[in-house]
Amino acid sequence: MQEKVSSGFKQTEIGMIPEDWDLLPAEEICELVVDCKNRTPPVVEGGEYAVARTPNVKNGVFVYDDLRFTDAASFETWTARAVPKFGDVLITREAPLGEVCLVPKGLKLCLGQRMMMYRPDPRKTVSDYLLCALLSEQVQKNLRVKIGGSTVGHAKVDDIRFLKVPVPPTLAEQRAIAEALSDADARIAALETLIAKKRDLKQAAMQQLLTGKSRLPGFSGGWGVKRLGEIASISKGVQMHSSQLREGGAVPHYNGGTTPSGYTDLPNTPAETVAISEGGNSCGFVHFISTPFWCGGHCYALRPIGVGKKWLYFELKLRQADIMGLRVGSGLPNVQKSSLANLEVQHPNDTEEQAAIAEILSDMDAELAALDAEAEKARTIKQGMMQNLLTGKVRLV
Numbered sequence: 101m102q103e104k105v106s107s108g109f110k111q112t113e114i115g116m117i118p119e120d121w122d123l124l125p126a127e128e129i130c131e132l133v134v135d136c137k138n139r140t141p142p143v144v145e146g147g148e149y150a151v152a153r154t155p156n157v158k159n160g161v162f163v164y165d166d167l168r169f170t171d172a173a174s175f176e177t178w179t180a181r182a183v184p185k186f187g188d189v190l191i192t193r194e195a196p197l198g199e200v201c202l203v204p205k206g207l208k209l210c211l212g213q214r215m216m217m218y219r220p221d222p223r224k225t226v227s228d229y230l231l232c233a234l235l236s237e238q239v240q241k242n243l244r245v246k247i248g249g250s251t252v253g254h255a256k257v258d259d260i261r262f263l264k265v266p267v268p269p270t271l272a273e274q275r276a277i278a279e280a281l282s283d284a285d286a287r288i289a290a291l292e293t294l295i296a297k298k299r300d301l302k303q304a305a306m307q308q309l310l311t312g313k314s315r316l317p318g319f320s321g322g323w324g325v326k327r328l329g330e331i332a333s334i335s336k337g338v339q340m341h342s343s344q345l346r347e348g349g350a351v352p353h354y355n356g357g358t359t360p361s362g363y364t365d366l367p368n369t370p371a372e373t374v375a376i377s378e379g380g381n382s383c384g385f386v387h388f389i390s391t392p393f394w395c396g397g398h399c400y401a402l403r404p405i406g407v408g409k410k411w412l413y414f415e416l417k418l419r420q421a422d423i424m425g426l427r428v429g430s431g432l433p434n435v436q437k438s439s440l441a442n443l444e445v446q447h448p449n450d451t452e453e454q455a456a457i458a459e460i461l462s463d464m465d466a467e468l469a470a471l472d473a474e475a476e477k478a479r480t481i482k483q484g485m486m487q488n489l490l491t492g493k494v495r496l497v
Contacts, residue, residue, distance in 0.1 A: 109492070114238040117266045118492035125262040129230070132219040133261045134182045136211035141174040149175035150209035152184070154192045157199040157215075160235050160285075162190075162207075170210065178210035182219065187227040189218040191234065194254040198243050200234045202227060216260045226271055228278035233265045236490040266490065276496035277489045284482040291475040298471065302464040309457045310418045311446065316460075319453040329441030332402040332412060336378060336437065338368060339397030354389065355396025356380040367392035374402040374413045376423065379434040384424040388413040400440065407447060410458035415445055 109116040112123040127133050141151055147169035156163050170178070184190070188203040193214045203209065203217075211217060220227045233239055243263055247253040268274050308314035312323050328334070337355070342362065345353055349363030356377045369375075375387040379398035388410070395401045404412050416423065426439040448454050488494040 112264075112266075114242045114264060114266065116491065118495070120269050121492055122267045122269075123264050124267050126218055126265055127261050129221055129225040129265065129267060130218045131221045132182050132217070134211070134217040134219070135257045136213055136215045137178055138213065140212040141170040141178045141210060143168045144171040144174070147171045148208065150207050151212045152190055152203075152209050152215055153212035154195050154199065154214055157190050157192055157201045159199070160201055160231060162201045162204045175208070175210050182217065184209055184211065184217055187220070189220065189227060189231055189234065191216050191218065191260060193257075193260060197247065197253055197255055198234075198240050200231060202231055216257070225267060226274040226278055228282065229268075229274035230265065232278055232281050232486070233267075233490055234263075236266075236486055238491065239263065239265060266492070268492070270497065273495070273497045280489060280496060281482065281485060284478070284485055288475060288478045288482060291471060291478060295468065295471050295475060298464070298468055302461065302468065305464065306414060306418045306461060309460065310415050312448070316453065316456050319448070319450060319456070321448065321450040321453065323446055323448050325444055325446050327441060328416075328443040328445050330405070331407045331445060331447065332374070332404050334437055334440055335395075335401050335403070337395030337397055337399045337401060340364065340394060351392060351394055352389075353394040353396055354387070354399045356382060356398030358382050358385050358387075360393075361396065364394050367394055369393050369395040369401050372409055374404070374409060374416065376400045376402065376416070376435065376440065379432060381433075383427055383433050384420070384435050386413065386416045386420055386423065398434075400437065406451070408451060408454045408458055410462055411447070411454035414458060414461045415447065419443070419445070
């Protein structure tokens with residue numbers, strides 16, 4: 101389908117849209133706008149009727165995690181205004197605000213508290229298009245403006261009922277927009293599925309290769325068990341005050357978190373260092389930091405003794421749960437250096453086998469990083485498509 105750049109726009113409360121588009125309240129393009137009752141139906145063990153709660157609606161899809169059920173009597177009471185059906189659009193009024201999704205096919209459900217439902221009028225709009233329009237930055241921003249600018253705010257029923265939606269003049273154009281964005285979603289979903297599969301394969305490979313359950317061809321030597329303190333020196337970093345950090349610094353500063361806590365100008369630790377967070381909510385997290393960095397006061401830097409850097413990283417990453425289990429303290433937990441040093445680590449005696457294992461796992465990491473980058477690019481492209489298609493900057497028909 102050939103795209104064309106649109107000309108001739110008009111200003112509306114959600115921004116510029118083509119002159120032949122309308123900006124209409126949801127009520128005008130829907131057969132029904134249904135509010136929930138003021139409470140969630142009772143949860144019934146073994147119930148056959150799903151309860152759509154706010155946690156079940158996220159990023160345009162219905163989330164089945166922690167889906168709860170009720171009984172027939174409650175379902176009848178909670179669907180007195182309308183029984184949700186496939187093609188209806190669910191929307192949250194708070195906690196958080198403005199999340200939307202389609203009612204799933206084949207699922208009998210009723211609305212929980214803080215939920216509302218649109219039933220699109222098929223003569224005026226397409227369900228998939230309405231979903232996309234509600235997810236658009238312009239409509240979401242306008243909804244937040246109406247309730248004070250925050251996603252944690254509370255929308256009134258009328259805020260949802262009269263929420264303004266940009267509407268192209270024909271159903272054909274609406275379908276074309278929805279199909280294009282659906283194809284983009286399918287691409288993202290396929291990449292995310294592949295990434296999850298590759299992560300599982302890598303985890304399985306780590307379990308086999310780093311425990312000696314599977315040996316690489318050409319290696320048959322023995323394995324030993326030593327304490328971590330015997331195969332690596334463990335040094336605690338130097339505390340740097342937040343005032344010493346600056347935006348635009350070339351060197352990341354790690355101080356206990358999973359990501360840099362800031363940047364500075366000079367490193368105190370070389371590139372390709374295994375680091376473990378010492379304190380805070382992320383204490384025990386194992387990093388491999390490939391660039392020079394500043395190791396802060398809540399971070400340990402490890403220097404291998406007789407073992408490879410990458411092998412040591414992967415071995416400790418496999419033992420991530422055990423290291424987290426070394427935490428002490430409640431208010432601000434930490435991992436003691438002595439506990440780390442006493443952690444028993446299994447390893448191949450042959451350093452060439454260590455290197456071969458590390459190379460395989462590093463290749464798997466590189467493949468995952470490439471797929472992550474591809475998925476992020478696909479998400480960025482989809483965001484650009486939404487911005488262009490849902491504002492009429494680019495027309496598909």
